[in-house]
Amino acid sequence: MKNLTLGYKKEEILKNVDFKVKEGEFIGIIGPSGAGKSTLLMSVTGGIKVFDGKFEVLDFDLNNIKKKNLVKLREQVGVIFQGYNLVDRISVLDNVISGMLKEIPLTRAIIKLYKKKELKKAKEYMDIVDITKHSMKRCDELSGGQRQRVAIARALAAEPKIILADEPVSALDPKSAKKVMEILRKVNKTYGVTVIANLHHLEYAKEYCDRIVGVNDGQVVFDDKSELLTEKLVEKIYTNN
Template identity: 50%
Template sequence: MEQIRADKLTLGYGRKDVVKAVDLSIHKGEFLSIIGPSGVGKSTLLMGINATTSILGGSLNVLGQDVSSIRNGDLKALRSKIGVIFQGFNLVSRLSVLDNIASGMLHRKPLLSAIFKHYTEQQYEEIYEYMKVVGIEEEALSRCDRLSGGQKQRVAIARAIAQHPEIILADEPISSLDPVSARSVLETLRNANEKYGITVVANLHQLEYAREFCSRVIGMNSGRIVYDGPPERLCQATVEQIYCSHTSREQQNTGSFHFPFSPAAAAA
């Protein structure tokens, strides 16, 4: 089932176009990563799916809604079906793991029970299930500011799952994590994808992880999609096309660039 469809979609800020005439079709249950150099429009495209960046041209349909003409009520309903995960976790640090995960259920709970953090037995059971899916049940009552980065990101994933989303958008979910934590976060996203059939679209800077975890990779450069296919077909020449042409332009501006992956892994 097609969940996201972009036709000649142009997104940007003010009159500046950042994502340029992109065609894209994403189906339920895909685990997809968007890769590419810094500044090419990956976050702009991801947040466009969540209807937070302006459509300057073309069309975008997400979960059956035409995003360019969406009304406020429908927009709220659409966003409730999309979980968003950020590099910086965006948890309420002084609240416990349990309360943070429960906040993902807000749109499904009466306001007063949300304010007084009153959960029914069924809700406790549900939250516990999500804790087990992300492997954080032993920290259920810990304050989130006492957790490691990897644990925080797993709580953020559990909170997103608690939202009962159709889609999870993850903007660089592992960029601030060490390799072991990064891997456990991606495994957790894969669990959510496989167990609940949630479509996952993640911006990643680490090509090795995109190859290992994702069924499909989109390579972006200068606001355009220059590769769209399975990770196995990503050959060295394509990787260079994704990263290098933008690089030379970036270098003129910044004077420096570092490959975000190991060339050995890319050639493998």
């Protein structure tokens, strides 16, 4: 992003933002409510209106991207929400495999006719998020933390280059939240997937992310290594204008 102004309809939300992400980074976005964190995060999927400036994601120019390329971009970007976005009535395994739909034709997916290599891959992703022992359970039988882990495994199944996590742990108790953050870091380090996460808890951003981006009132007011975030800078990020 260079000098980028983004928003909704006629309302500019992020103004003149410069933001560059290197492949394989783990970035935490922090800032007060309404600052524009979700707008910044979701803009990576090409879903937010560009008013001005330069915006490239994975070699796609988002200023005038064609529908076909938008689909290609979105295939490479996994999104995890606070609300888990899983299919409740089907099993953990089926949810994870549904992330591979690019490879598995819908007809085969409906009758659950999975190939050995697909099951092997699904197991690898379930192992990394530590949910394999619940693979046959329906998702509505799982705890919040377990569901979030399934959502990560499903995102991984699509072999994305980028994972966007919008407040992935804000609905979880501290122990489950830490486990999910650890898994996101493991995913980032094991597969080299770039992870960008909006985080309400500053401590998690400091502990797990390599880099922190502080947003306040539509501006990036901090962008540096996590260890360089001092109390004073935190105050600046969270000051209401």
